[in-house]
Amino acid sequence: MPYHYNTPEDQREMLDAIGAASIDELFAPIPDALQLKRPLNLPPALSEMELDQHLRQLTALNDHAGTKVCFLGGGSYDHFVPSVCDVIGSRSEFYTSYTPYQAEASQGNLQVMFEYQSLITRLTGLDVANSSLYDGASAAAEAALMALHAGGNRTKVIAPSTLHPEYRQTIATYFENIDAELVTLDCPAGVLDADALAAAIDDRTAAVILQQPNFFGCIEDADRVAAVAKGAGALLVAVFDPISLGLLKRPGDYGANIAVAEGHTLGTPMSYGGPYLGIMACDNSLVRRMPGRIVGETTDRRGKKCYVLTMQTREQHIRRDKATSNVCTNQALFAVRASVYLAQAGPQGLRETANLCLQKTRYLAEQLCQHDRFSQAFDAPTFKEVVIRDAENNVAGLLRDALDAGYLAGLPLGRWYPELSDCFLVAVTEKRTKADIDALVKSLTAKSARQPAHV
Amino acid sequence: MRNTRDTQLLFDLSKPGRRAARLPACDVPETAIEDLLPASAVAAAPPALPEVPEPQIIRHYLNLSTLNMSVDTHFYPLGSCTMKYNPKRNERAAAMPGFADLHPLQPAETIQGMLHVLYEMQQYLSEISGLPACSLQPAAGAQGEYAALLVAAAYFRDIGQAAQRRKVLAPDNAHGTNPASAVMAGFNTITVKTRSNGGVDMEDFYKKLDDNIAVFMITNPNTVGIFEPNMREIADAVHAKGGLVYLDGANMNAILGVTRPGDFGADMQHYNPHKTFSGPHGGGGPGAGPICVTEVLAKYLPSPMVVKEEESGVRDQESAGTSSLGRDLTPDSRHLTPKYRLDYNRPHSIGRVRSFFGNVGVLLRAYCYIRTHGPDGLRRVSENAVLNANYLLSKVKHILPVPQGDRCMHEFVASGSKLKAERGVAAMDLAKRLLDFGYHAPTVYFPLTVPEAIMVEPTETESKETLDAFAETLFRITGEDPELLHEAPHTTAISRPDEVQAARNPMLCCRVD
Amino acid sequence: MKPEDLHYAKTHEWVSVAEVAGQKIATVGISAFAVEALTDLVFIELPKVGAQVEAEQPFCEVESVKAVSDVYAPVTGEVIEVNKTLPDKLEILGSDPYNEGWIAKIRITDESNLANLLDFTAYEKQCAEEGH
Incomplete structure (x- = not known):
C-alpha cells in the first residue's frame, strides 16, 4: 500500500503490545454473522501510472472548455482562473488542514477566513458574512430558512421564475416537510413585474428572493422590488453574481437583507458543478440566525491580535436540534481561492x-x-x-x-x-x-x- | 525567521493604484455602459477591494499558510475527523482539464468519461455499504443525513404513515448534525442514553421506541470508537416497529471490506469521502456526502442520477485496453447513443438539495483512492487504521484512563478527569501543550458523555514510530508543571485566544477606513 | 435586594414578588451560583414583552462561548418588562445578579407555583449539594 508505513514486522510488534494474536482478532467485537466473508466486488488495484493512464483515457472522452x-x-x-489561485489553493497547509478549532495552530486559515468575510462584506455592501456554505443553491435555501425564522409567523417565500430553476427546486426541497410555502411568480417579460409582486405579497410573506442579474441574464428593477418587499415587512434575499458587482450596485445598496451567491466564478474552475462556494452575507440584525462558521477578531493572552471561530452557539455541534442549520462543513478552500481572486482583481x-x-x-x-x-x-x-x-x-x-x-x-x-x-x-x-x-x-x-x- | 510584515491584514497591505490583474483590451466594439445598463442598477464605483500586486499576494498567503498545522506537515490525531494522508495523484486527477473544465450542464454525449467515473462511484459506494442504490448529490455529510431523512419522510408519506411517524431517535453521543438534520427534515428528535462503553442503553432505547418512530440514527462504529454491541438487535427492533435505520457513516474508515452497513441492518447511510476516501479537508471543506439506501427507498433519492444504457453498440472502454498515451485512438464514436446519461425523470424523487450534480471534485479523488486500493487494499486500510488505534490505546491507557476498555476500532476516547481532579490539568491544557511538541491536538470535550474527553484517531497512514513518539510526549506532558500547561501553547504564533471577548463583542470583518 | 430575602427555583432562577396596584409582579433573575457555573456569559436572548410564560418552562436563553442554557420561568404570567441594558452589559449578571442584573418582570396570573419555590436557606443547601 503506497500510503501505509506498517511492515509485517511492525504489525507483529504492535499486536504483541496490544496483546492480540492477529488483526482479525481486533475485529472480534463485530459479530461473526455480520462480517463480510468475501472480498468487496471492486476492480483490482491500479498503480499510479495505470491510474493516470486510465484517467487520461476517460478524460479523452470528455469535451471541455479547453476543447470546445x-x-x-x-x-x-x-471565467478565467488566475495562476495565483492554483498556487495558493494547492498549498498543503491550506488544503490538508482541518477546520480551525485549534486557533493557535490555525491562524493562517483563520486570518484568511476573516479576510474573506471582510472581502464579501465589501463586495455585497452588507454588514457581516459567514465563512461560506456549500453552493449558491443551498445558500439560497438557507437564506430562505433564515428569513422564515426571523419572520415569526410568516410562512411564505416568494421567488420569481427568473430565479435559477435549480435554486427554486432546492428551496422547494428544503420546504417540503416544514411549515413553509414557496410561491413562484411567472415573469413573461423575463424580469419580475413589481406590480405583480405587490399583488402577491402579504403579511404572511417572510421574504422575496431576487436574482440580479437573473437566470436569463436580465437586469431586474431591484430598487422597486426592494421597496415592495420592505413595504410588506418582508426581507429581501438577493442572489447575485460576484463578477457583476464590478459594475452593478451591491445587494446592500438596493436594500437586500441577505445576499447569497455562487462563488466558484472567483477563482475555481467549473469542475462539472462542484465543489463550489456558497457565499452568504446579511445585515447585523440577522447575524445570530446565520448558518455556518464565522470567524471573529480577538486578542490572545499576551494581548496580541488574533482570530478565532466565534458565535458557535448558533451551530449544530452545540445547539444540536435547536441549531440555525445542520451545516457543519464550509468550503474554506474555495473561500481561500475566492479571496486570492478578489485580491488579484482589485x-x-x-x-x-x-x-x-x-x-x-x-x-x-x-x-x-x-x-x-x-x-x-x-x-x-x-x-x-x-x-x-x-x-x-x-x-x-x-x-x-x-x-x-x-x-x-x-x-x-x-x-x-x-x-x-x-x-x-x-x-x-x-x-x-x-x-x-x-x-x-x-x-x-x-x-x-x-x-x-x-x- | 517569521515574516510578520506580509501577514498584516490584506487591506493594510493595499495601496491605491497597485494591481495584479491585467485584462486584455476589449476586442469587440464598445458601447458606453450607461447605454447598456439602467442607471439605477449601476454602481458609482466598484467595491473597495484591496489593491496589491501579485508578489504581495503570494507572500501574504504563503506566510499565512505557515501558521497552520496540516496533515502534510504534522501528525493530526483528531478524533472523529479521520485526518489521513491526502494522496497527490488524486489532486492531479481532479485538476485534469478533462474533468476540471467541464461545465455542469454539458450534453451527456460530451461527458461520457465523467459520467463513467460517477456511475462507477455509485456502484462502488453501494458495494462497500451493502445498500444497492446511491446518490452522489449531497454536498457534505450533514447534507447527506438531511437528504436521507427527506427520503425517509417521502417513503412514509407514500405508505400513508407520515402523520404517525414523527420521531427520530439518536444516541446522546451522536454528532450534533444528526438532531439538527432531523429537525430540518421536519422530525422531532428524541435522545437515547448510552452506557459508559459508548453502546446504546438498551433499556432507554426500548423505553423510547414505539410505533411513532420514523428513523433511528446511529453512528457505528460509534463516536467512542466501538462497534455497537447490540447493532443487530437495535436494527431488528426498529424494523419491527416499522421504522428505518440510518447509519452515520463518519466512521466507515474502520470497517471497509470488514462489515457493511446494509448487512448489519442499516436502510440508509452517508459517506464522508473527505474522511474515509482521503479527500483533503481543505481547512473546513469542501467535503461531500453521498448516500446509499435500500432498494425500497431508491426511487426517492435526489435527482439526477447517472444511469447506464444497456444497449450495445458502444465499445466498453474498460475492456478495450489502453494505449499508453491514455487516449482512445479509435474513431470518434460519440454520435452513437450515449452510454451513460443523467436521469431526471424520477417522479418519486425528493428533488434536489443543491445545484448541479454534486461535489464532483471530491468524488473524483475518492474514485482515485478506491481504484488505487482495490478490494484488498481497502480492507488493509481499515485493518491498519484499527491496528494503529489499538496500538496507541495500549500505550495511552497507561497514561490516561480509557473508560471504554482495552480495545477499540479506529479511534478511542481517553478521559482526563483523574488528571484534572489530582493535578488541576484539563483536557484542553493537554491539547494545547501537544501543539508545542509539533502534534495537532486530539479532539477534546467530545463526546459529551465522557468527562474531559480526549478523542484520538491516528489513522492508517502513520508509523509505529510516530505513535510511540506521540505517546511518549503525552506521558511527558502529564508530568509537567500544571502552571506551564495552563499557559500552553508556548511556541505557536499566538497564545490562547480570548473567546469570551470574541463572542461578547463580535468583530467579524475589518472596518472600512 | 439581598439574596437572603429572595425565593428560588430549583433551576437557579431568583424571584422577588411585589404587590403593585393589586397585582403581583415577580422580578426574576438568575442566581450568583448559576452565573458562576455558567462561566463567562456572552449573550442573552431576552423574552419578548407581552409573552405568556409558564412556570418551570424555558422563557429566556443565556449563552457562554460553547454552551446554551435555558432560563426557566419561576412563575406563570405575562412578561411586562425586560432589562434592556443587560445584552450590552452582561458582566452585571456576575457583579450584581440580584439588582442591576434582573432579567424580566412578570405579572403573575397563576400563583400556584409560588409554593414550590425555595427560600434562601433551602436553596443554599441545594447549591451545596450540587457543588459536590
Missing part, C-alpha cells in the same frame, strides 16, 4: 472583467440577431447572458450542429421553461474573443447540414 469553446452559463461559467480588475462580459454579450446578441432566424427573447438589458429565440424552433438541432463545429453554444431552456422551448441561453465571459463570437455566429447562422430533429 464554451458559451454555457446558467449558474456556472467559464476594484479595477473586477470592473474591467465585468465590462468585458457585458460588452461581449452585447456584441454576440447584436451579431446573432442581425439574422432573421434569431431574436432576443426579452427586451430587458442583460449582463453576461442572453436568451436567444430560434424562429425555426429547432434548438436541439442547432446546438448539436454547433457542437460539431466546436462550440458548447448554449443551454436549451425548454427543460425548465416549456414556453421557452424555442429559446436557448448563451453566456459570454471575458475569456471569449471576438473571433470566438464571430465564428459561433457564423456556425449558428450556417445552413444546417442536418435534418431537423424528430421531436
Whole structure:
C-alpha cells in the first residue's frame, strides 16, 4: 500500500503490545454473522501510472472548455482562473488542514477566513458574512430558512421564475416537510413585474428572493422590488453574481437583507458543478440566525491580535436540534481561492472583467440577431447572458450542429421553461474573443447540414 | 525567521493604484455602459477591494499558510475527523482539464468519461455499504443525513404513515448534525442514553421506541470508537416497529471490506469521502456526502442520477485496453447513443438539495483512492487504521484512563478527569501543550458523555514510530508543571485566544477606513 | 435586594414578588451560583414583552462561548418588562445578579407555583449539594 508505513514486522510488534494474536482478532467485537466473508466486488488495484493512464483515457472522452469553446452559463461559467489561485489553493497547509478549532495552530486559515468575510462584506455592501456554505443553491435555501425564522409567523417565500430553476427546486426541497410555502411568480417579460409582486405579497410573506442579474441574464428593477418587499415587512434575499458587482450596485445598496451567491466564478474552475462556494452575507440584525462558521477578531493572552471561530452557539455541534442549520462543513478552500481572486482583481480588475462580459454579450446578441432566424427573447438589458429565440424552433438541432463545429453554444431552456422551448441561453465571459463570437455566429447562422430533429 | 510584515491584514497591505490583474483590451466594439445598463442598477464605483500586486499576494498567503498545522506537515490525531494522508495523484486527477473544465450542464454525449467515473462511484459506494442504490448529490455529510431523512419522510408519506411517524431517535453521543438534520427534515428528535462503553442503553432505547418512530440514527462504529454491541438487535427492533435505520457513516474508515452497513441492518447511510476516501479537508471543506439506501427507498433519492444504457453498440472502454498515451485512438464514436446519461425523470424523487450534480471534485479523488486500493487494499486500510488505534490505546491507557476498555476500532476516547481532579490539568491544557511538541491536538470535550474527553484517531497512514513518539510526549506532558500547561501553547504564533471577548463583542470583518 | 430575602427555583432562577396596584409582579433573575457555573456569559436572548410564560418552562436563553442554557420561568404570567441594558452589559449578571442584573418582570396570573419555590436557606443547601 503506497500510503501505509506498517511492515509485517511492525504489525507483529504492535499486536504483541496490544496483546492480540492477529488483526482479525481486533475485529472480534463485530459479530461473526455480520462480517463480510468475501472480498468487496471492486476492480483490482491500479498503480499510479495505470491510474493516470486510465484517467487520461476517460478524460479523452470528455469535451471541455479547453476543447470546445464554451458559451454555457446558467449558474456556472467559464471565467478565467488566475495562476495565483492554483498556487495558493494547492498549498498543503491550506488544503490538508482541518477546520480551525485549534486557533493557535490555525491562524493562517483563520486570518484568511476573516479576510474573506471582510472581502464579501465589501463586495455585497452588507454588514457581516459567514465563512461560506456549500453552493449558491443551498445558500439560497438557507437564506430562505433564515428569513422564515426571523419572520415569526410568516410562512411564505416568494421567488420569481427568473430565479435559477435549480435554486427554486432546492428551496422547494428544503420546504417540503416544514411549515413553509414557496410561491413562484411567472415573469413573461423575463424580469419580475413589481406590480405583480405587490399583488402577491402579504403579511404572511417572510421574504422575496431576487436574482440580479437573473437566470436569463436580465437586469431586474431591484430598487422597486426592494421597496415592495420592505413595504410588506418582508426581507429581501438577493442572489447575485460576484463578477457583476464590478459594475452593478451591491445587494446592500438596493436594500437586500441577505445576499447569497455562487462563488466558484472567483477563482475555481467549473469542475462539472462542484465543489463550489456558497457565499452568504446579511445585515447585523440577522447575524445570530446565520448558518455556518464565522470567524471573529480577538486578542490572545499576551494581548496580541488574533482570530478565532466565534458565535458557535448558533451551530449544530452545540445547539444540536435547536441549531440555525445542520451545516457543519464550509468550503474554506474555495473561500481561500475566492479571496486570492478578489485580491488579484482589485476594484479595477473586477470592473474591467465585468465590462468585458457585458460588452461581449452585447456584441454576440447584436451579431446573432442581425439574422432573421434569431431574436432576443426579452427586451430587458442583460449582463453576461442572453436568451436567444430560434424562429425555426429547432434548438436541439442547432446546438448539436454547433457542437460539431466546436462550440458548447448554449443551454436549451425548454427543460425548465416549456414556453421557452424555442429559446436557448448563451453566456459570454471575458475569456471569449471576438473571433470566438464571430465564428459561433457564423456556425449558428450556417445552413444546417442536418435534418431537423424528430421531436 | 517569521515574516510578520506580509501577514498584516490584506487591506493594510493595499495601496491605491497597485494591481495584479491585467485584462486584455476589449476586442469587440464598445458601447458606453450607461447605454447598456439602467442607471439605477449601476454602481458609482466598484467595491473597495484591496489593491496589491501579485508578489504581495503570494507572500501574504504563503506566510499565512505557515501558521497552520496540516496533515502534510504534522501528525493530526483528531478524533472523529479521520485526518489521513491526502494522496497527490488524486489532486492531479481532479485538476485534469478533462474533468476540471467541464461545465455542469454539458450534453451527456460530451461527458461520457465523467459520467463513467460517477456511475462507477455509485456502484462502488453501494458495494462497500451493502445498500444497492446511491446518490452522489449531497454536498457534505450533514447534507447527506438531511437528504436521507427527506427520503425517509417521502417513503412514509407514500405508505400513508407520515402523520404517525414523527420521531427520530439518536444516541446522546451522536454528532450534533444528526438532531439538527432531523429537525430540518421536519422530525422531532428524541435522545437515547448510552452506557459508559459508548453502546446504546438498551433499556432507554426500548423505553423510547414505539410505533411513532420514523428513523433511528446511529453512528457505528460509534463516536467512542466501538462497534455497537447490540447493532443487530437495535436494527431488528426498529424494523419491527416499522421504522428505518440510518447509519452515520463518519466512521466507515474502520470497517471497509470488514462489515457493511446494509448487512448489519442499516436502510440508509452517508459517506464522508473527505474522511474515509482521503479527500483533503481543505481547512473546513469542501467535503461531500453521498448516500446509499435500500432498494425500497431508491426511487426517492435526489435527482439526477447517472444511469447506464444497456444497449450495445458502444465499445466498453474498460475492456478495450489502453494505449499508453491514455487516449482512445479509435474513431470518434460519440454520435452513437450515449452510454451513460443523467436521469431526471424520477417522479418519486425528493428533488434536489443543491445545484448541479454534486461535489464532483471530491468524488473524483475518492474514485482515485478506491481504484488505487482495490478490494484488498481497502480492507488493509481499515485493518491498519484499527491496528494503529489499538496500538496507541495500549500505550495511552497507561497514561490516561480509557473508560471504554482495552480495545477499540479506529479511534478511542481517553478521559482526563483523574488528571484534572489530582493535578488541576484539563483536557484542553493537554491539547494545547501537544501543539508545542509539533502534534495537532486530539479532539477534546467530545463526546459529551465522557468527562474531559480526549478523542484520538491516528489513522492508517502513520508509523509505529510516530505513535510511540506521540505517546511518549503525552506521558511527558502529564508530568509537567500544571502552571506551564495552563499557559500552553508556548511556541505557536499566538497564545490562547480570548473567546469570551470574541463572542461578547463580535468583530467579524475589518472596518472600512 | 439581598439574596437572603429572595425565593428560588430549583433551576437557579431568583424571584422577588411585589404587590403593585393589586397585582403581583415577580422580578426574576438568575442566581450568583448559576452565573458562576455558567462561566463567562456572552449573550442573552431576552423574552419578548407581552409573552405568556409558564412556570418551570424555558422563557429566556443565556449563552457562554460553547454552551446554551435555558432560563426557566419561576412563575406563570405575562412578561411586562425586560432589562434592556443587560445584552450590552452582561458582566452585571456576575457583579450584581440580584439588582442591576434582573432579567424580566412578570405579572403573575397563576400563583400556584409560588409554593414550590425555595427560600434562601433551602436553596443554599441545594447549591451545596450540587457543588459536590
